[in-house]
Amino acid sequence: MWRMKHGEHVTKCTQILLQEAQLCSKEDEIKKLAHPSDYVNVVYNYINELKAFKDIIAEPQPRKSNEISDELRIKGNDYFLRDNNYLSALEKYTESIAFAVNGSSYLALAYANRSACLFEVKYYKECLEDIDRALSLDYPENLKPKLLKRKTNAESQKNMQKQFQYYSKPPVLKSKNPLIPCAEDSIEIKCNKKYGRHIIATRDIEIGEVLSVENSFCHVVDPEAKYLHCHECLELCFKMIPCENCSGALYCSEECRSKSFEGYHKYQCQFPKILLDPNLRMFIKLALIGMVDSKKTEAEEPTNIHQSDSFKEIIKLEMHDKERDYITLCTVAIHASIAYHVLKENQEFASEYDTDEDDQNLQKLLFKAYLITTINPISIEKICDDSVIITFKKVGMALYAFNCLYNNSCAPNSFFFHYGSLIVTRAKASIKKGEQVTICYGGFFQKTPKAIRQENLKEIYMFDCDCKACTNNWPTSMYLPHGKELPPSFIKKVTENVSIGSDSNQQLDNEILRDCKRLYYQLKKYEPCRYLLVVQQELTLIYLHQAGRDVNF
Numbered sequence: 001m002w003r004m005k006h007g008e009h010v011t012k013c014t015q016i017l018l019q020e021a022q023l024c025s026k027e028d029e030i031k032k033l034a035h036p037s038d039y040v041n042v043v044y045n046y047i048n049e050l051k052a053f054k055d056i057i058a059e060p061q062p063r064k065s066n067e068i069s070d071e072l073r074i075k076g077n078d079y080f081l082r083d084n085n086y087l088s089a090l091e092k093y094t095e096s097i098a099f100a101v102n103g104s105s106y107l108a109l110a111y112a113n114r115s116a117c118l119f120e121v122k123y124y125k126e127c128l129e130d131i132d133r134a135l136s137l138d139y140p141e142n143l144k145p146k147l148l149k150r151k152t153n154a155e156s157q158k159n160m161q162k163q164f165q166y167y168s169k170p171p172v173l174k175s176k177n178p179l180i181p182c183a184e185d186s187i188e189i190k191c192n193k194k195y196g197r198h199i200i201a202t203r204d205i206e207i208g209e210v211l212s213v214e215n216s217f218c219h220v221v222d223p224e225a226k227y228l229h230c231h232e233c234l235e236l237c238f239k240m241i242p243c244e245n246c247s248g249a250l251y252c253s254e255e256c257r258s259k260s261f262e263g264y265h266k267y268q269c270q271f272p273k274i275l276l277d278p279n280l281r282m283f284i285k286l287a288l289i290g291m292v293d294s295k296k297t298e299a300e301e302p303t304n305i306h307q308s309d310s311f312k313e314i315i316k317l318e319m320h321d322k323e324r325d326y327i328t329l330c331t332v333a334i335h336a337s338i339a340y341h342v343l344k345e346n347q348e349f350a351s352e353y354d355t356d357e358d359d360q361n362l363q364k365l366l367f368k369a370y371l372i373t374t375i376n377p378i379s380i381e382k383i384c385d386d387s388v389i390i391t392f393k394k395v396g397m398a399l400y401a402f403n404c405l406y407n408n409s410c411a412p413n414s415f416f417f418h419y420g421s422l423i424v425t426r427a428k429a430s431i432k433k434g435e436q437v438t439i440c441y442g443g444f445f446q447k448t449p450k451a452i453r454q455e456n457l458k459e460i461y462m463f464d465c466d467c468k469a470c471t472n473n474w475p476t477s478m479y480l481p482h483g484k485e486l487p488p489s490f491i492k493k494v495t496e497n498v499s500i501g502s503d504s505n506q507q508l509d510n511e512i513l514r515d516c517k518r519l520y521y522q523l524k525k526y527e528p529c530r531y532l533l534v535v536q537q538e539l540t541l542i543y544l545h546q547a548g549r550d551v552n553f
């Protein structure tokens, strides 16, 4: 009854459970509990009584299979031979590597085929690594001469290696903020009833200035990106190695593979299919980090310094638990109960966390982690070069102890972009001392009408937006005045800069950035106007491209 068909999501299961466990009729009883996180224990017991867990988690995640690996490699061959589409071929071979049984000849074949792909696109170093991997495994004798010939060719052409910079260098902070080590001293954290914690400028800030550079506290890779990005560090990689047990995780290095396994992946490796959705992986990962934190024997010194790597900071992020309605809280408790059940069934986990106190702690952490991950995660995206229209590809999502404190404006004065999982936030407008520093949560005023923005912000983030665009009813871009004409020389530069961000265009990038900053101050008095938005957009695009564009062989 509870079994999910392929592709169905845990939400469906939750809807059925809400009815079957008759949680609506138990509202008075459940609401008496001291804290909403106590719902988990009660809801867990109801589901247990229904004997529903067995079916909910019945479907395992896709296991390693040489048959599937073989099919994927053949698909890769089609891309490679028929279409000369090396990027798609490389992704398929990597998928084939993920599915091949550890140590098998199928794994060797997949590595060898990927090496052919890497050879074609002149990544000789990576090609040689894959050849050595194939040869160290059970690679068929009759195919070896061809592979060894490729090895000789790759070695002789090593000096022609394609110089691909996976990422350009992220900016370094110029000043030291004594209270927020990941931020410039131009900003500080304030807190009030209306805005919660928020970020304020402590001096006038110029457009383009770096505001903060922060490492992620916790992140997950997106399923669409996992054959090109490391499961552990999210870095772009063309020569990934697989998890030895499951077919779902690939790594850029041995180091990342063991770090991931020793951390959280040893549990995730055995998760049922229903928990593989990235949002669910994220909340469970966060709760597990909390469990490790709860076992720390050394007490953390109380400090007023904001620490990006502290679980204490993350668990303080907004969750709006007091404002949620009963059914929503029950839904959260159902998700937490399913995760709780899976973890308790996991032998490795159960042996590490075996006390009643651990049980209670886990239930509370799962509940809070779920709520935190509904509001705070920041999407990690890459800009795509291969289209006239600007598009973005999702790489993953992450939680940041500091960056999750920027509040929303539909006409924001800052923006963020990523280097791997590292986040950089820059000003995209000039910001006056005392003004709030804002990012946009998704609905930019120029694109999304006010009513839709307000509805979304209320539904997901539970606040009424009073940004300048909402307060002054700014129209979408179609109805905006143009403002002062942009100089033809600027338009020419922007049009010429077809492949923004590539090394050869660095000089042009810098010229456009300088123009954008100058034009911004000339156009600011016309705000809101279209050309001001164009200038701000060009500036953000250049920084986004420099950080990490989508790969194109």
Ligand SMILES: C[S@@+](CC[C@H](N)C(=O)[O-])C[C@H]1O[C@@H](n2cnc3c(N)ncnc32)[C@H](O)[C@@H]1O
Binding pocket: 194, 195, 196, 197, 198, 316, 317, 318, 375, 376, 404, 405, 406, 407, 408, 409, 460, 461, 462, 463, 464, 465, 466, 467
């Ligand atoms: C990602 S958090 C931002 C940090 C948050 N203010 C805090 O105290 O942790 C998102 C939450 O901040 C609040 N928020 C964000 N933008 C806001 C705004 N423009 N006005 C009022 N509240 C806002 C809402 O409560 C929202 O759910």
